Amino acid sequence: MSSPSKDQAFRKINELAIRFEEQLTSYKKAGYNETLTRHDFIDPFFMALGWDVNNEQGYAEPYREVIHEDKIRVSGSVKAPDYCFRLPGGKRLFFVEAKKPSVSVKDDILPSYQLRRYGWSAKMPVSIITDFEECAIYDCSKRPLPSDKPAVGRLRYLNFRQYLTEFDFLWDTFSKERVLQGGLDRFVQSDTARRGTSGVDKAFLQSLDNWRKYLATNISWNNKNLDEEEVNYVVQQTIDRIIFLRIAEDRSVEPYGNLKHMIRQGNFYHNLFDYFHYADEKYNSGLFDFQKDMLSSTVDVENKVIKTIISELYYPECPYEFSVLPVEILGNAYEQFLGKVIRLTPAHIAKIEEKPEVRKAGGVYYTPQYIVDYIVKNTVGKLLEGQTPQTAEKLRIVDPACGSGSFLLGAYQYLLDWHLDYFSTHGTRRSRGLKEDVLTPDGHLTTQIKKRILLHNIYGVDIDPQAVEVTRLSLLLKCLEGETEASIKQQLSLWNERVLPTLDDNIKCGNSLIDLDFYEGKLDFGDERKVRPFSWKQAFPEVFAKSGMPAEASAKAGFDAVIGNPPYVRQELLSEHKSYFATHFQVYHGVADLYSYFIEKGISLLNNTGLFGFIVANKWMRANYGEPLRRWLKRQQILQIIDFGDLPVFAEATTYPCILICRKQEEQREFTAVNVKTLVFDSLEQYVEANKVNLEKDLLDNAGWNLASGAEIRLLKKIQSRGIPLGEYVKGNIYYGIKTGLNEAFVIDRETCDRLIAEDPRSAEIIKPFLAGRDIKRYQKPQSDKYLIFTKRGIDINRYPAIKKHLEPFKKRLMPKPKDFTGAKWEGRKPGSYKWYEIQDAIDYYEEFEKPKIIFPDIALRMQATSDLNYYYCGNTAYILPLYDDFLICILNSKLIEFLYRMTSTSIRGDYLRFIRQYLEVIPIPSVPKQNAEIKNLVKLIFTLNEELQHQKLPEKIDQLKNRIQYTDQQINKLVYELYGLTEEEIMLIEAR
Secondary structure (H helix, E strand, O other): OOOOOHHHHHHHHHHHHHHHHHOHHHHOOOOOOHHHHHHHHHHHHHHHOOOOOOOOOOOOHHHOOEEEOOOOEEOOEEOOOOEEEEOOOOOEEEEEEEOOOOOOOOOOHHHHHHHHHHHHHOOOOEEEEEOOOEEEEEEOOOOOOOOOOOOOOEEEEEEHHHOOOOHHHHHHHHOHHHHHOOHHHHHHHHHOHHHOOOOHHHHHHHHHHHHHHHHHHHHHHHOOOOOHHHHHHHHHHHHHHHHHHHHHHHOOOOOOOHHHHOOOOOOHHHHHHHHHHHHHHHHOOOOOOOOOOOOHHHOOOOHHHHHHHHHOOOOOOOOOOOOOOOHHHHHHHHHHHHOEEEEEOOOOOEEEEEOHHHHHHOOOOOOOHHHHHHHHHOOHHHHHOOOOHHHHOOOOEEEOOOOOOHHHHHHHHHHHHHHHHHHHHHOOOHHHOOOOOOEOOOOOEOHHHHHHHHHHHEEEEEOOHHHHHHHHHHHHHHHHOOOOHHHHHHHHHHHOOOOOOOOOOOEEEOEOOOOHHHHOOOOOOOOHHHHOEOOHHHHOOOOOOOOOOOHHHHHOOOEEEEEEOOOOOOHHHOHHHHHHHHHHOOOOOOOOOHHHHHHHHHHHOEEEEEEEEEEEEHHHHOOHHHHHHHHHHOOOEEEEEEEOOOOOOOOOOOOOEEEEEEEOOOOOOEEEEEEOOOOOOOOHHHHHHHHOEEEEHHHOEOOEOOOOOHHHHHHHHHHHOOOEEHHHHOOOOOEEOEOOOOHHHHEEEHHHHHHHHHHOHHHHHHEEEEEOHHHOOOOOOOOOOEEEEOOOOOOOHHHOHHHHHHHHHHOHHHOOOHHHOOOOOOOOOOOOOHHHOOOOOOOOOHHHHHOOEEEEEOEEOOOOOEEEOOOOEEEOOEEEEOOOOHHHHHHHOOHHHHHHHHHHOOOEEOOEEEOOHHHHOOOEEOOOOOOHHHHHHHHHHHHHHHHHHHHOOOHHHHHHHHHHHHHHHHHHHHHHHHHOOOOHHHHHHHHHO
């Protein structure tokens, strides 16, 4: 099938519009139904735009470009969108809902709500309703409400008479040719992104939280013998089971409305358990295993609670269309859900709180799907190259901190797609004389194959039992995709085989980092729930070879792939385990985050040919605590490090990650390194390929890694070898400015300063000229109209009545309780003593402010060093070096030092540098050169030019001065390059950055 050209598409749509116009009256009659409309107009319309609507290419069902859904009407709602347009790989792009021309697309509420419900649940940005006469394009990023008018969320409305005048828009946005070139994406970004979204994952999380709280409070009130952990367990099990069965209904695996039957009469919770027992017989998934769960059936729950939860899962109260809701979206919501826990008040009221480790880490970081896909493709995908289904069956893939199961879902989906491709290309097993079919008549994998892949290939561990249950739920729902009530009945009747496998032997609860030897020498095991020691070899004996096996088998002991996003838990929460980590991990450091240990453990779990792929915080590459990890990793076979710098990979999180892909203990000299500069790309795979460099491992310094080219790293080492560290040069005198504790009280303007001194001349003794970081400009004399009331230790504020009066309104804010202290220094004095008005963390180097010095802000696009001869005090957004040195100022302000700092510091946010003492101290300062006079003259000149610029008004003069300043700056940079002995090629590397 050849795709039509734009001109051909224009002519075809013109023909359709003319025909529709000629017989408009007959088409508008009720007898002209939706099926005829689709056949006569809607199908040809999208075929004209290049879509293979009727699958003329003969692709197997999973690869069709356009999926036609059978309509199943239940309770007045359509159970599947009429069309789903997809990329060649199966990714959904947009839905189209078809109507007959007698329906008013513009004015009827129900069609727009149905469509937005589908699109929102499937997390599609836009979708379309059309009867050909009208075409409405909807933003599906916002939560739909049954009461919404049809205009809500509508981005464009076209009448068929406008199809030709708006043809460029239709072609550029929805033609197959333009969609593959990013046309639909550009439309979404220009029209819908700026409107803001209310994602289905966030909304589903809110629903989960509401149900959890309501259910927990009721269970706690009616079952006062249960503790918090037991209430958490029952709530989790109940919600998981209800959601599983509700999703099964919308996917036509269970009859629609089954759960509603449970809330008609009698005890609703008991009714549910009758259904749950039936589900256990049918699915055998472990989710309904009441030999394992002996608690849930014993509790009492009021009818109103169960009725509320179930009612909110059905149309019209429910905004979710579970038939199109991806399992991955559920995982996103559940990931946030797992970061919270139920706390019960003495009054048996449930409160949902973030877990302490989550709160400390700044939230839960759900990994974006494109990251999951990249890691899976470059681990599982690499392992599958050259394999057959028989050999692929032996691959073992694990996530040692599986959370809601996003990485295991990604791996499972990849394996399903790979097997489908293989069987579609090579034929089915039945055709080669084996016992069973692997493809259904419509070209999907059979249930038996999906179950076998899941049981043989997918493993996971998590310390949180709720996470384990959620991972199992997510994987079972993925395994259930594509099944129908008919296919399940066939399995039960023909093979007497229940639909789903139990995953108890695959997804387990335990502490991936702490083995059973944690108990050695202990008579009191303490609160085992916090530790949950776990033996990998005992848990997965089929993966790990036993002692005494031949060397060949021993080499295969372990997992073939270890993937995931380990938890980011700061070292202060690890205190009770540090002694264990110190004796069991080579990467141990006293302040290392938990993910450091997960990296070592993950790689150690591999067999000799396995692949490791994690996304972790990138701080380990330069932070002091990462030094043992860097040293250890140099002994492994690093394949890729992809550093995202400070890009916001995780939504609403300030953790900045990198992807690390390795093999186990194999020497190699080079690996692929990428510094990602933008998140705007068609695919991460393409971006990596276009921006990768081959980095020599020998060039990596244990003191800190930089993923630059070999030439840049060699240049960095050369610079670092020229001179003495800045900390030594200034004799350790690198100081932060003053933390006032309350700027509003202590930082005043000129008018207030003049007034206080006029009221009491003694006030001048403790009022100092003041600079914030933003007041400090490169090579410019500092100026400010702000002042600091500096009430250092030992000062009796009663000696300064005007200042005492000024501070009186801030008294309460300066006297908080010690544990909440954010204001002035607390020393426990009695109320009424104004000696409480002291600078927070009072400094002992204040005399350094009253000397000539170098100052610079702590955050800037580049170093902004200048001199201060007017004895300004500085705020804590600035640094001071208490010496006056033109030579040092020009070194710090040079392009060479900016290059060095960007290469060695982790403190970069966007283009902005954040200067931190540990990185400042090691800046190499060369010996004062013979041409020092030339440098001093240039520095003096650039100060003079900047001062002239500040007073110049004429545009022509301003341009001239800017040019002179730029030229002088270049001359200074040139002299600095000479001081460090750089070659022309090395200078070009710096200038090119």
